[in-house]
Amino acid sequence: MDTSLREAAREFLIRYGGDTFPNLFRSARGSVVVDDTGREILDFTSGQMCATIGHNHxxxxxxxxxxxxxxxxxxxxxxxxxxxxxxxxxxxxxxxxxxxxxxxxxxxxxxxxxxxxxxxxxxxxxxxxxxxxxxxxxxxxxxxxxxxxxxxxxxxxxxxxxxxxxxxxxxxxxxxxxxxxxxxxxxxxxxxxxxxxxxxxxxxxxxxxxxxxxxxxxxxxxxxxxxxxxxxxxxxxxxxxxxxxxxxxxxxxxxxxxxxxxxxxxxxxxxxxxxxxxxxxxxxxxxxxxxxxxxxxxxxxxxxxxxxxxxxxxxxxxxxxEHLLERARTTGAYMRQRFLELQSRYEQIGDVRGLGMLLGVELVKDRESREPYHQLGALTTQKCFQLGLSMNIRRRPERGSVWRIAPPLTTTHDEIDRGIEILDRALRESLDEIARSHAAASAAHNVLSA
Ligand SMILES: Cc1ncc(COP(=O)(O)O)c(C=O)c1O
Incomplete structure (x- = not known):
């Protein structure tokens, strides 16, 4: 990895909004992008929602x-x-x-x-x-x-x-x-x-x-x-x-x-x-x-x-x-099913919506209040990236915390399974981490007020 290029990016580029990853990126093919360390990352946003037939088809x-x-x-x-x-x-x-x-x-x-x-x-x-x-x-x-x-x-x-x-x-x-x-x-x-x-x-x-x-x-x-x-x-x-x-x-x-x-x-x-x-x-x-x-x-x-x-x-x-409309229908239904399974295990997944291969997955503190769970969204997105999955999250205080899931239409069921596995682990670890930090904060509070 040429670390001077990360330095150059910081020094010479105008920041144009949104979150950018600390890594630089080298190449992309199909549903996978490769970063400057050679690590492969599943791309569940098709780049900027553009590479529907897969990167560099x-x-x-x-x-x-x-x-x-x-x-x-x-x-x-x-x-x-x-x-x-x-x-x-x-x-x-x-x-x-x-x-x-x-x-x-x-x-x-x-x-x-x-x-x-x-x-x-x-x-x-x-x-x-x-x-x-x-x-x-x-x-x-x-x-x-x-x-x-x-x-x-x-x-x-x-x-x-x-x-x-x-x-x-x-x-x-x-x-x-x-x-x-x-x-x-x-x-x-x-x-x-x-x-x-x-x-x-x-x-x-x-x-x-x-x-x-x-x-x-x-x-x-x-x-x-x-x-x-x-x-x-x-x-x-x-x-x-x-x-x-x-x-x-x-x-x-x-x-x-x-x-x-x-x-x-x-x-x-x-x-x-x-x-x-x-x-x-x-x-x-x-x-x-x-x-x-x-x-x-x-x-x-x-x-x-x-x-x-x-x-x-x-x-x-x-x-x-390549019959990608039909493929989007079957792969989209499969992907939605996998997200619904995840939803059945996580109270924090409030809603799974969308059409075909464009899904919105909304995170909430609980399903009753539907209060947006921005902290969980941010942490899980970060962990997903570390584990090899890139996703886009929209976070606006007034509109909730929603993952936009839009992999290429050519994405395989295996790749979707891999993405879901990563998400599952990232969600679990993020929830544990948030629970630990709350426990530590309330212990500190008890000490101070004792
Ligand atoms: C629905 C919609 N319209 C227009 C645009 C703007 O397109 P561009 O960024 O190519 O100018 C976007 C970009 O995200 C979009 O999502």
Whole structure:
């Protein structure tokens, strides 16, 4: 191990938020990443929720090589053949009926910027209604619509953004209401508040169909249908941000298929590039023609670049050839079953939720109070890493302590078993450690007060 590199990371990198591991990392393949000591770690987050077909899948490696033989980048006014091919594949095989026009850019944030710019130009309005706990990215326009990220310290957000309470059926905002009723009540109240505040210049409603950073919340289908109607009634466009849910993660093509609700604009990103920066905004020919006539631009250095498009095609082809939607269904059911077993042994696992290979596991002090157990979440996550499992935990005082479990769709049952074994041990050891520290603290207290 080259310790000077850890030193260099500390000295020369800007810290960009979130927890970073003390180790550096060297390589990644399939469901495993390797750190700077050569240690293998199971990756239950697919990198940053991107590597759904596994890290460095041979098809991606081949695509990058092929792009190297042909072209990585071109003048944005030259549409590469492979970009036309990807647009056709998306329209014919992957998108809901009607959504046939795509633009290819690089990040999820960008895909949502495109969507909001289109919605504003199409409607002539500017108001955007978003959902609590959402994460649509960090760039100027979309950070205003993100409520799971830190909003403080960056000055004035884009005006005209309104927020509704998220449909958290485990931790309902409205006491006494459970499940679907609580989700629909949140929507009803959210819409009423919005209508009260609106200036009438409405543009869009934006939602992650599974609110991931907000705690992997899956709204009931009736919520999505009501949201569709709410957008139509108000002349607003409905935007589904499917950064995490598209292309197999939830064992469907996307959440639009799962809910049976078609948005006006769908954005896709993370899971499309399999780890390379590729994103798309997809809409109907009518909306595209309308905004084009009004002078729509989203001209960037890397719009329509051939390298990521080549990779995107390889990812979509791999999902089809390796039957990864079906695999996500069976492996996802197996993974959920293993977590439910763990839940039956640990009072502190309050809820296991999610779809397919995207699970949220919420930690609580006890199931009765549902009080979030942040200390246990942090300690167990740390121990898991030491034992060879990387997981992501979302900890917000107001929203609980939730593990986001999203391994590659190619993860084997053996790897899931290994992950569960590590988690089991980490949970046991963390609970013992917390109990010991409480016992020591109360002994010290008794001595002082004696
Ligand atoms: C649902 C969702 N939308 C958008 C984004 C932003 O994507 P990016 O980080 O690629 O800009 C994320 C990133 O976590 C996300 O989870």
């Amino acid at each position: 041979p098809a991606i490696v081949r695509a990058v090589h092929e792009a190297g033989e042909k072209a990585y980048h071109m003048f944005s006014g030259m549409i590469p053949e492979v970009v036309a091919q990807l647009a056709r594949t998306m329209a014919q095989d992957w998108m809901p009926a009607g959504l046939t026009k795509s633009i290819f850019i690089n990040t999820g944030s960008e895909s949502n910027e495109v969507a909001l710019r289109m919605a504003k130009m199409y409607t002539g309005g500017f108001e955007v209604l978003a959902v609590g706990g959402s994460w649509h990215g960090v760039t100027g326009g979309v950070s205003a619509t993100s409520f799971a990220s830190d909003r403080k310290g960056y000055g004035v957000h884009v005006p005209g953004v309104y927020v509704m309470p998220e449909p958290n059926t485990y931790r309902p905002y409205i006491k006494g209401l459970e499940g679907e009723a609580s989700a629909l009540a949140c929507l009803e109240i959210g819409l009423k508040m919005y209508d009260m505040a609106s200036t009438g210049r409405r543009a869009a409603i934006i939602i992650e169909p599974v609110i991931s950073a907000g705690g992997v919340l899956v709204p009931p289908a009736s919520y999505m249908r009501t949201l569709r109607k709410a957008a139509d009634d108000r002349g607003m466009l409905l935007i589904f941000d499917e950064a995490q849910t598209a292309f197999g993660r939830i064992a469907e093509r996307h959440a639009s298929d799962f809910f049976g609700v078609v948005p006006d604009i769908m954005t896709v990103s993370k899971t499309m590039g399999g780890g390379l920066p590729l994103a798309a905004t997809v809409t109907t020919p009518r909306i595209e023609a309308d905004v084009h006539a009004k002078g729509f631009t989203y001209y960037t250095s890397h719009v329509s670049d051939p390298l990521p498009a080549m990779v995107g095609l390889a990812v979509l082809e791999t999902i089809r050839k």
